[in-house]
Amino acid sequence: MINIVWVVMIVSGVVLAVVQDSPEIVTQATFQAAQAAVKYALMLAGVMSFWLGIMKIAEEAGLVRGLARLLRPFTRLLFPSIPSQHPAMGSILMNLSANILGMGNAATPFGLKAMGQLQELNGNKEEASEAMCTFLAINTACLTLMPTMILGIRISAESSAPAEIVGPTIFATAVGMSMAIAVDGIFRKIYRRRL
Amino acid sequence: MIEIIQNLSRWAVPVFLLFVPLYAILRGVKVYECFVSGAGEGFAIAVRIIPYLVAMMVAVGIFRQTGMMDLLSGVCGSVLQQWGIPPEVIPLAIMRPFSGGGALGIAAELIDAFGPDSFIGRLASTMQGSTDTTFFVLTVYFGSVGVRRYRYSLAVGLLADLTTFFASVYIVNRVFM
Structure with missing residues (x-):
């Protein structure tokens, strides 16, 4: 699916540029985006280093394991394929906590750590495992308690009640997350049957 | 609370x-x-993501800047308008899974143009705060471990985005109308 989406994005864009007789847009967009990608990766390198360092401390102190044990009944349902003592569980929970609490750039480092640990359990290193798919389903549609960025914009636009959208956001994300978990479960079954 | x-x-x-x-x-x-x-692990992971990120961001960049995304918004907008969804927020809904920065820009513009306390301003705020950038998350997360086949992940992510969009429209209508 990703192959088709990728080709469609590029081909349709280029065709439109050709029709409009403005090929330079394509050239420009390409260079800009390629540069932005590397810039983002370097920014991430700093943030990653910092949060992975903190995470290591939390691990050594037994905090991550404690969190994993506490939420075990809930996570066993979502990730039946992860062994109960595996460290991936702790990283997944750290990532989801950071997401839900709106801890901004802490979520990605924790999440990538979790992906690394899930990859150790993965039989086919080039293909996503079931646990990875579930993890990313929850991650892309995660419950949000505080949309910090948009609140900032509302405040600077002089809203009379900037926080009035918090309730609706919690509702919408809760619905989205439930849907993601449900659809992931259905797709997993369909996919298994096909193999 | x-x-x-x-x-x-x-x-x-x-x-x-x-x-x-x-x-x-x-x-x-x-x-x-x-x-x-x-x-110590941080830098290596960040560097490993680069090829995936370049692939995705270049495709999204071309799709966006050539105007293809606007074209798609126009088509979707005319369909969804019949269901009472304001066409002004459609570009935001389309942009949301592709580019977080792009979507934030559109949301800020809508809030600025219609006012933060207007129906469209509130809807745009809820939509922007409600979901993550699906393409970006998949690219970065799978990229960091070298997974190339995403199986059904993209379909799940996009379906969840669609659900969140309709949930936002429903709840903003319900609470503020």
């Missing part, structure tokens, strides 16, 4: 940074050495 959540969010990072190293050192963990050894 909202104030409590807001403060929780504001203080989460500092409190976390206060608690973790303090607790660890009291339990006899060599915190500094531990931090450095953990941080």
Whole structure:
């Protein structure tokens, strides 16, 4: 699916540029985006280093394991394929906590750590495992308690009640997350049957 | 209630940074050495993501800047308008899974143009705050471990985005109309 989406994005864009007789847009967009990608990766390198360092401390102190044990009944349902003592569980929970609490750039480092640990359990290193798919389903549609960025914009636009959208956001994300978990479960079954 | 959540969010990072190293050192963990050894992995992971990120961001860049995305918004907008969804927010809904920065720009423009307390302003705020950038998350997360076949992940992510969009429209109608 990703192959088709990728080709469609590029081909349709280029065709439109050709029709409009403005090929330079394509050239420009390409260079800009390629540069932005590397810039983002370097920014991430700093943030990653910092949060992975903190995470290591939390691990050594037994905090991550404690969190994993506490939420075990809930996570066993979502990730039946992860062994109960595996460290991936702790990283997944750290990532989801950071997401839900709106801890901004802490979520990605924790999440990538979790992906690394899930990859150790993965039989086919080039293909996503079931646990990875579930993890990313929850991650892309995660419950949000505080949309910090948009609140900032509302405040600077002089809203009379900037926080009035918090309730609706919690509702919408809760619905989205439930849907993601449900659809992931259905797709997993369909996919298994096909193999 | 909202104030409590807001403060929780504001203080989460500092409190976390206060608690973790303090607790660890009291339990006899060599915190500094531990931090450095953990941080060492950061750079390699970031570099590993680059090819995936370039592939995705270039495709999204072309799709967006040639106007193809606007064209798609126009088509979707004329369909969804019949269901009472304002066409002004469609570009935001289309942009949301592709580019977080792009979507934030559109949301800010809508809030600015219609006012933060207008129906469209509130809807745009809810939509922007409600979901993550699906393409970007998949690219970065799978890229960091070298997974190339995403199986059904993209379909699940996009279906969830669609659901969140309709949930936003429903709840904003319900609460503010």
